[in-house]
Amino acid sequence: MPLNIILVTLFALLLFGYFVGRKRSLAISTLNKGQRNLHSLPAYYGYMVAMWAGIPAVLILMLWTAFNSSIVTSMTVATLPESMQSLPADELGLTINEIKNLAQANLFNEDTDPVKRDAAQHYQRLQSISTRAKTVVVFIAALLGMMLAMRLIKPELRARNMVETVMRWGMILCAFIAVLSTVGIVFSVLLESVRFFGAVPPADFLFGTTWSPQTAIRPDQVGGSGSFGAIPLFVGTLLISAIALVIAVPLGLMSAIYLSEYASPIARSFAKPTLEILAGIPTVVYGFFAALTVAPFIRNIGENIGLNVASESALAAGIVMGIMIIPFVSSLSDDVISAVPQAMRDASYGMGATHSETIRQVVIPAALPGVVGGILLAASRAIGETMIVVMAAGLSANLTINPLEAVTTVTVQIVTLLTGDQEFDSPKTLAAFALALGLFVITLLLNIIALHIIRKYREQYE
Amino acid sequence: MNDFTSTIRAGLAKRYARERRFRLYGVVSLSISFLFLLVLLFTIFSKGLPAFQQTYVKLDVTLDEKLLGINRDSTEDEMYSAKYSKVIKKSLQEMFPGVEGRKQKRALKNLVSKSAAYDLRDKVIANPELLGSQQTYWFLAKDDVDVFMKGKIDRALPEEDRRIKDYQLEWIDKLSAQNRLEKRFNTVLFTAGDSREPEQAGLKGAIMGSVFTMLVTLLLSFPIAVAAAAYLEEFAPRNNRWVDIIEININNLAAVPSIVFGLLGLAVYINFFGIPRSTPLIGGLVLTLMTLPTIIIASRASIKSVPPSIKQAAIGLGASRMQVLFQHTLPLAMPGILTGTIIGMAQALGETAPLLMIGMVAFVAEVPNGVFDPATVMPVQIYLWSDSPERAFTERTSAAIMVLLGFLVLMNLFAIILRKKFERRW
Numbered sequence: 001m002p003l004n005i006i007l008v009t010l011f012a013l014l015l016f017g018y019f020v021g022r023k024r025s026l027a028i029s030t031l032n033k034g035q036r037n038l039h040s041l042p043a044y045y046g047y048m049v050a051m052w053a054g055i056p057a058v059l060i061l062m063l064w065t066a067f068n069s070s071i072v073t074s075m076t077v078a079t080l081p082e083s084m085q086s087l088p089a090d091e092l093g094l095t096i097n098e099i100k101n102l103a104q105a106n107l108f109n110e111d112t113d114p115v116k117r118d119a120a121q122h123y124q125r126l127q128s129i130s131t132r133a134k135t136v137v138v139f140i141a142a143l144l145g146m147m148l149a150m151r152l153i154k155p156e157l158r159a160r161n162m163v164e165t166v167m168r169w170g171m172i173l174c175a176f177i178a179v180l181s182t183v184g185i186v187f188s189v190l191l192e193s194v195r196f197f198g199a200v201p202p203a204d205f206l207f208g209t210t211w212s213p214q215t216a217i218r219p220d221q222v223g224g225s226g227s228f229g230a231i232p233l234f235v236g237t238l239l240i241s242a243i244a245l246v247i248a249v250p251l252g253l254m255s256a257i258y259l260s261e262y263a264s265p266i267a268r269s270f271a272k273p274t275l276e277i278l279a280g281i282p283t284v285v286y287g288f289f290a291a292l293t294v295a296p297f298i299r300n301i302g303e304n305i306g307l308n309v310a311s312e313s314a315l316a317a318g319i320v321m322g323i324m325i326i327p328f329v330s331s332l333s334d335d336v337i338s339a340v341p342q343a344m345r346d347a348s349y350g351m352g353a354t355h356s357e358t359i360r361q362v363v364i365p366a367a368l369p370g371v372v373g374g375i376l377l378a379a380s381r382a383i384g385e386t387m388i389v390v391m392a393a394g395l396s397a398n399l400t401i402n403p404l405e406a407v408t409t410v411t412v413q414i415v416t417l418l419t420g421d422q423e424f425d426s427p428k429t430l431a432a433f434a435l436a437l438g439l440f441v442i443t444l445l446l447n448i449i450a451l452h453i454i455r456k457y458r459e460q461y462e
Numbered sequence: 463m464n465d466f467t468s469t470i471r472a473g474l475a476k477r478y479a480r481e482r483r484f485r486l487y488g489v490v491s492l493s494i495s496f497l498f499l500l501v502l503l504f505t506i507f508s509k510g511l512p513a514f515q516q517t518y519v520k521l522d523v524t525l526d527e528k529l530l531g532i533n534r535d536s537t538e539d540e541m542y543s544a545k546y547s548k549v550i551k552k553s554l555q556e557m558f559p560g561v562e563g564r565k566q567k568r569a570l571k572n573l574v575s576k577s578a579a580y581d582l583r584d585k586v587i588a589n590p591e592l593l594g595s596q597q598t599y600w601f602l603a604k605d606d607v608d609v610f611m612k613g614k615i616d617r618a619l620p621e622e623d624r625r626i627k628d629y630q631l632e633w634i635d636k637l638s639a640q641n642r643l644e645k646r647f648n649t650v651l652f653t654a655g656d657s658r659e660p661e662q663a664g665l666k667g668a669i670m671g672s673v674f675t676m677l678v679t680l681l682l683s684f685p686i687a688v689a690a691a692a693y694l695e696e697f698a699p700r701n702n703r704w705v706d707i708i709e710i711n712i713n714n715l716a717a718v719p720s721i722v723f724g725l726l727g728l729a730v731y732i733n734f735f736g737i738p739r740s741t742p743l744i745g746g747l748v749l750t751l752m753t754l755p756t757i758i759i760a761s762r763a764s765i766k767s768v769p770p771s772i773k774q775a776a777i778g779l780g781a782s783r784m785q786v787l788f789q790h791t792l793p794l795a796m797p798g799i800l801t802g803t804i805i806g807m808a809q810a811l812g813e814t815a816p817l818l819m820i821g822m823v824a825f826v827a828e829v830p831n832g833v834f835d836p837a838t839v840m841p842v843q844i845y846l847w848s849d850s851p852e853r854a855f856t857e858r859t860s861a862a863i864m865v866l867l868g869f870l871v872l873m874n875l876f877a878i879i880l881r882k883k884f885e886r887r888w
Contacts, residue, residue, distance in 0.1 A: 069736040164784040168697060174689035175698075178711040178758070181751045185722055188729030251491040258488025271492060278499055280870060282812025284841040285506070285863050288848045292856070293505050323498045352470070354477055356484035377717070384719025386815035387841075391848065411721050411815070418728065418819050436725045440718065447717040 001135045003065065010057060010142060014050040017146045021049030021153065029155050040160035048159045051166055052149035057142035064134045072130055073100075076123045081115060099123055189440060192433035199427040200228045205434060207231065211397035211408075213417060213428045228431050230438065232397040236314070236407030240389060241382040243318025243403055244325060248382075249375055251322075252329025259330070260337045261359055272334075279327035287391030290320035295392055302404065310394070310406040317392040318403065321382055328378045336370025336454070337363060339461055369457040376450035380443040386411040410435050506867075510860030516648035516661065517603040517611045519574050519637065523553045524596045525586065534590045541587050546579040547571075550601070558633055569630055573637075575602035575661045602650065603643070605660040605854035607634060611643060614853065625853070651861060655829045656843065660854035663847070665862055667829045671742055671822075671837030672811060672869075678746020678833055679810050683753045684803055688792070690754075691761035691799075696787055716755035723748050724819025732820060739821035740836040748816050753806040760802020764795040797884035804877040808870050814841040840866045 001009075025045035029038045038045075073096060077085060084095060095116070102112065102120035112120075153159075197205070208229020255275065259268050295316035302309030309315070340363050348358040364371070394406030395416060417432040527533045529552065530544045554570050555561065561570050578601035585599070586592055609615055610626050611634075621628050637643045654664025690712075698705045727748040731737045737744045768791050776786045792799075817823075822842050830837035838846070840862065847859040 066735050160782065164782060167784060168693075171689040171693035171697065174686045175693045175708050177686055178690065178715055178754065179708055181715060181726070181754075182711045184730050185718065185726045188726050189722070192729060251494055254488050254491035255495060258485070258492055262485055262488060274499070275492075275495055278495065280808065280812075280874065281502070282814065282841050282866065282870070284812070284814045284844050284848075285502075285867070288844065288859060288863065289502050289505060291848065292509075293501075323495070326495050354481045356481045357477070359484070380717060380719075384721065386719070386721045387845070390815075390818075391845070411719070414721055414725070415815070415818055418725075419823055433725060433729070436722050440722050443717060443719055444714060447714060451713065 001131070006061065006135060006138060010054070010061075010138065013139075013142055013146075014054045017049040017053045017149075018043075018046035020046075020146075021149065022046035024049075024150060024153050025155075025159070028153060037155045039156055039158050040163075044159040044163050045153050045157070047163045049146055049149040049153075051163065053142045053146040055166070056145050057138045060141050061134070061138050064130075064137075068130055068134070072123065072126045075126055076119055079122055080119055084115070103127070185440065189433050189437045192430050193437045196427060196430035196434045199430070204228060205230050205431075209399055211413070213413070213431055228427065228434075230410075230435065232399040233408060233410045233413055233435065234438070235399060235401065236393070236397070237383055237409040237411070239401055239403065239407055240314050240318045240321060240393060240409060241379060243315060244321035244382045245375065245379060247319055247322025248325045248329050248378060252326045252378075253333050253371065255326070256330040256333035256337060257359060257364075260334050261355070261363070275327050275330060278323065279331075281324075283324065283385065283387040284391070286320050286324050287387040287389075290316050290388055290392035294320055307404060309404045312392060312394040312406040313404050314393065314407045315403040317389050320392065321385055321388050324385070324388065325378045325381055328381060329374055332374030332377060333367070333371050336367045336374065336457065339370070339458065340366045341461055367457075369453050369460075373450040373452075373454035373457065376446050376453070380446035380450070383446070384411065384439060384443050386415065390415050410439050414439075506860050506863050509857060510862075510864045512612045512614075513651065513857040513861035514648050515612075515645045516650060517608040518600040518644050518646055519603045519607070520598060520600050520642040520644070521550065521553050521557075521574065521578075522596060522598050523549050523582065525549060525582075525593050526552070527594050530593070532593065534593050536590075538587060541590070542583065544583070544586075546582040546586070547576075549582065550574060550578050558636070561629075566629060569627070570633070572604050573607055573630075573633060575604050576659060577602050577662045600644065600646075602661050605852060606630075607643075608661055609853050609857075610634060611638075611645065612857075614857075651858070655827045656825060656838070656846070657827060658825075660850075660852045660858060663855070663858060665840070665843065665865060667826055668838050668840045668843035668862070669865070671745075671826075671830050672839040674742035674830060674833050674837065675745040675749065675839050676807060676811060678743055679749045679753060680803070680807060682746065682750040683757055683806065686750070687754050687757035687803075687806075688761055688799060691758045691765055692787055692792065694758075695762050695765040696783065696791065712755050712758055715751070716759070719815075720752060720813060721815040721819065723752050724816030726751070727816060727820045738834065738836075740824045740826070740838075741834055742830065742837050742839075743833040744820050745817055745822055745837075745839060746833070748820060749810040749813060752813065752816065753810045756806035756809060757799070757803050760805070761795070761799045764798025764802065765791060767798065768794045794886075797880055797886075801877045801881045801885075804873050804880070808873045808877075811839075811869060811873070812841055812866065814845055817842050818845075840869075 022042045022045055025038055025042045026036075029036045036042075076099065077092070077096065080095075085092070087095065099116055099119045100123065102116060103123040106124070205228050208227060209231045210227045210229045211232050212227055259271055259275075263271060291312075295311055295313065298313060298316050298319075299309045299311055344362055344366060345358055348362040353361070389409045389412050393412055394408050395412065396406070396408060397413075398405060398407050400407060414432045414435050417428060417435075526549060529548050530546065532540050532544045536544075551571050554573060558570060561567055581599070581601060603611070606615075606625055607630075610631075615624060615626050617631065626634070634643070650662060651664050652669075653666055654662060655667035657663040690708075694705065694709065698708075727744060731744050731747055732739050737747070772790055772794065773786050776790050777783070781789065817839060822838050823846065824836060824838065825846070826836050826838050828835070844859055844862045844866065847855045847862060
């Protein structure tokens with residue numbers, strides 16, 4: 001049975017379990033002066049039966065589906081002749097793919113290699129056995145669980161407590177998914193990075209100044225052996241992020257000050273959501289805008305004043321990215337500025353200071369830690385931003401801090417390394433994971449520092 | 463008057479001027495942001511609006527049985543594989559006799575889109591009686607003709623710099639003089655999947671891909687996020703190390719660059735669990751992890767705002783804590799939770815970078831029918847089209863952006879209405 005039919009049938013079975021459980025609880029209980037001698041409401045007995053039936057079955061189904069393909073593949077590989085099994089990993093992978101495709105397409109003719117044909121047929125057989133066994137095992141588990149639960153039902157059974165305990169563990173599991181995904185990120189990125197650093201020494205990666213990830217596909221090929229110096233990428237990322245911050249920090253901060261200190265409530269209620277629109281526009285739209293409008297515009301200006309501007313200049317990407325992060329800076333600054341106690345402002349006015357003097361000499365210094373935290377958060381956002389730079393920044397690594405030239409960034413390289421032809425084991429693809437590790441660590445550090453500063457600041461006034 | 467007041471008076475004008483300047487800086491920086499927003503929207507709309515119209519060409523085609531090699535009694539298979547492009551070519555040649563040379567002949571054929579032959583095929587299969595008769599049909603024009611008709615190609619340019627050559631101009635002029643060229647609403651944009659030919663490329667595949675991806679995301683992230691938020695707010699022990707770890711992780715996930723989630727999807731979902739790439743299923747799984755923090759944070763705020771008196775009253779009447787949660791707290795917190803969910807989904811709908819990592823950039827011409835079909839989503843379609851060199855794709859990219867922004871506006875509007883209508887302040 002295909003997966004979706006199994007799921008639908010299982011769901012119907014659970015519904016059935018709920019009703020029979022509920023019925024059974026009513027049947028075994030006795031009415032005494034209008035009161036049942038049941039511990040819990042009848043529905044809880046129904047839920048309990050459904051849980052006993054559903055949880056083991058779903059667990060089996062999940063595990064089976066998750067590990068099915070790898071087990072069936074390795075069983076197929078085991079039947080291949082020795083000579084094929086001892087092939088290097090990537091060639092073996094190709095062969096396996098070929099076999100799988102054969103099995104999927106179900107097209108065998110005289111041209112197919114008999115060994116592969118046999119393997120593909122074996123694969124098909126295993127797959128169908130696995131699917132059938134899965135269906136049987138899942139439903140047996142569900143029925144067994146249901147029967148067991150039915151036998152448990154007694155008036156004094158604490159069904160509600162059982163159901164609630166299970167639900168509570170379910171909720172804990174859901175909350176734990178956040179931890180699991182962090183672990184998943186760290187593991188996937190770290191494991192592949194370790195493999196990458198097995199091929200390329202970490203010092204070359206961290207301190208090398210040339211980035212050309214093109215490795216020769218065949219050993220006899222002329223061409224680069226690939227050099228993986230990440231310095232130009234990180235410099236490029238920092239350059240574009242710096243331009244973005246130069247745009248976003250003054251504009252965002254001044255907007256926040258104006259909105260929270262000067263603007264009338266009506267103006268504020270219009271201006272704030274409008275500013276938030278900038279944060280809601282998808283980054284791919286900014287990228288398109290940067291590549292199509294801003295970059296040519298900057299180039300034209302450059303030409304008119306006699307400057308040579310690359311058509312994928314860091315400036316264009318940086319400016320557009322800066323506009324994108326204005327709302328982050330402004331809304332975070334707005335929060336911290338509003339958190340400054342009114343008493344401090346009043347004291348300043350009482351001394352005869354004007355509004356702007358109060359803001360500059362009292363409010364901003366008091367809010368400074370929070371503002372700095374907000375800027376760090378914006379910076380981490382800019383460093384991790386992908387689509388704008390993929391569409392508007394360059395592809396070739398160029399170690400420069402001239403904003404008029406084309407530079408490339410970490411995220412751009414991750415995208416170019418991993419889209420297009422993929423061979424999973426070459427240093428070229430693994431390099432993307434090493435870059436992602438760097439990106440992850442940098443943004444994580446920035447965030448931890450920023451959140452720490454903001455929290456410390458909040459505590460000061462609470 | 464003493465000395466102090468006079469010193470202060472002297473500096474007052476300067477200080478007031480500074481005050482006015484400071485205020486002006488605020489107005490100016492707000493205006494710059496708004497100006498930028500306006501320019502962005504104006505550029506997109508002015509570029510994208512023409513794409514909602516498409517040029518059609520009227521042709522008189524003779525459905526010559528000999529030329530097609532079929533007749534009314536032919537089987538459907540034979541009708542399906544007949545060369546309808548020959549008929550169209552002939553009709554064009556009759557209209558413009560004396561076209562010589564291979565290049566010009568090809569240019570003549572390229573006045574109408576390749577889809578014209580398929581249109582004709584469908585019409586003949588639907589009604590074989592048409593064979594042998596002469597009919598007049600409107601066909602999709604080729605993208606170059608369309609671009610020219612929308613005034614994007616300057617006649618005054620020297621011929622070699624123009625995509626439309628002089629002889630093509632002559633044909634187009636003749637066609638429009640005979641009222642054989644017409645701009646109509648572009649239905650192809652909404653009814654077709656992706657294509658390499660700009661005039662045949664539509665958004666339907668991407669829209670359906672987005673719908674399926676969002677469905678997976680919603681079905682996974684909503685229950686998980688609400689359960690997590692409810693646990694953290696209502697049940698989690700205070701000052702527990704594990705709870706702290708969970709909270710720190712949720713905050714960090716919200717700040718992880720989106721592309722890293724794509725790498726997670728590639729390494730864990732595709733390479734470890736073997737989930738098929740390019741499908742809405744894997745897209746939804748990756749986006750779920752990204753939207754979880756947004757929904758969890760919004761749900762927690764909403765659950766927290768339910769007054770304790772309501773919960774205490776329920777507990778006083780003998781409800782268990784789980785019953786309080788499901789019968790009182792969650793229903794009361796639901797508007798806030800739903801608002802947060804919609805905002806999270808809107809973010810997920812515009813997300814591009816992680817999907818590039820899990821193969822959703824593949825060229826998919828078919829409209830997906832389920833979560834296991836290869837698909838692309840709207841923002842990725844925008845990225846793909848923006849990369850295409852054809853002029854007509856620029857216009858379609860902007861139109862696709864308009865459609866995407868339209869969806870986002872609708873979602874956010876819905877969230878605002880929900881908040882306005884159901885939000886309660888206690």
